[in-house]
Amino acid sequence: MATLRLDACSRWFGNVVAVNDVTMTIGPGITGLLGPNGAGKSTLIHLLAGFLPPSTGTVTLDEAPIWKNPEVYRALGIVPEREATYDHLTGRQLTVASAELHRLPDPGAAARRALAAVEMTDAQDRKVGEYSKGMKQRIKMASALVHDPAVLLLDEPFNGMDPRQRLHLIQLLRAMGDEGRTVLFSSHILEEVEQLAHQIEVVVAGRYAASGDYREIRRLMTDRPHQYTIVSSDNRALASALVADGSTAGVSLDGDVLRVQAAEFLRFAALLPRVARDAGVRLLQVTPADESLESVFSYLVEN
Structure with missing residues (x-):
């Protein structure tokens, strides 16, 4: 069971405050991260992924600092919003490369399992540059799952997916949550968050706004x-x-x-x-x- 925590965490870029004094605990199960554009969702995920250091405060995984701690990536899987993929590689090559970076004992077998999990086996030998946006999302997901992580961070994972692909991803994430993994995802598709997330964290203008399931949040707003x-x-x-x-x-x-x-x-x-x-x-x-x-x-x- 893995637990992520931000404690009095802020992050600014020059004079722009992207995250302002956020304290948040994300435990096992599925947590949805909500907020309008520019609310700081991506910055929060980048902090939790170790892509950015906090300007103040701490970000930890099971009480171990995430920033400049390569060991945390044994437990972390990350699906960023940006499509920064190697388009000249095939989907299989990209997934195998991810398995090799994690120094898995059998990268080929790990890649096959991950590709099957996201239903990309049939397209695995096509170049990533030929993929649709939804397919690129799924191949990024395969690369994130290849080492069977305890924690999965996803930034707008449903972007570009058709209804069938979205349903499959929802089912996949549900299964991971039921296994006791810690899954955090951001999405602007509110109906899917409502259906999928056990816990919802809301940020507005970089500040922590509310926490709970949406009915609990609703009842608290007297x-x-x-x-x-x-x-x-x-x-x-x-x-x-x-x-x-x-x-x-x-x-x-x-x-x-x-x-x-x-x-x-x-x-x-x-x-x-x-x-x-x-x-x-x-x-x-x-x-x-x-x-x-x-x-x-x-x-x-x-x-």
């Missing part, structure tokens, strides 16, 4: 109105009863649907069934209208 769509046996009667209570910030009728903005989540959750019962109204459907990861993320970015 100052944010919660929106619901409700279908009942009498929407008008229910709307009148809800307006009378202070936990409801807004109510509107939209055809056959009642839209409610609740100022206090816990109070509203207890209030709604009671108000409906007292008003003689039957609740047919109650749906959170803003429970997606995208809505949580947008709120964090805006605030």
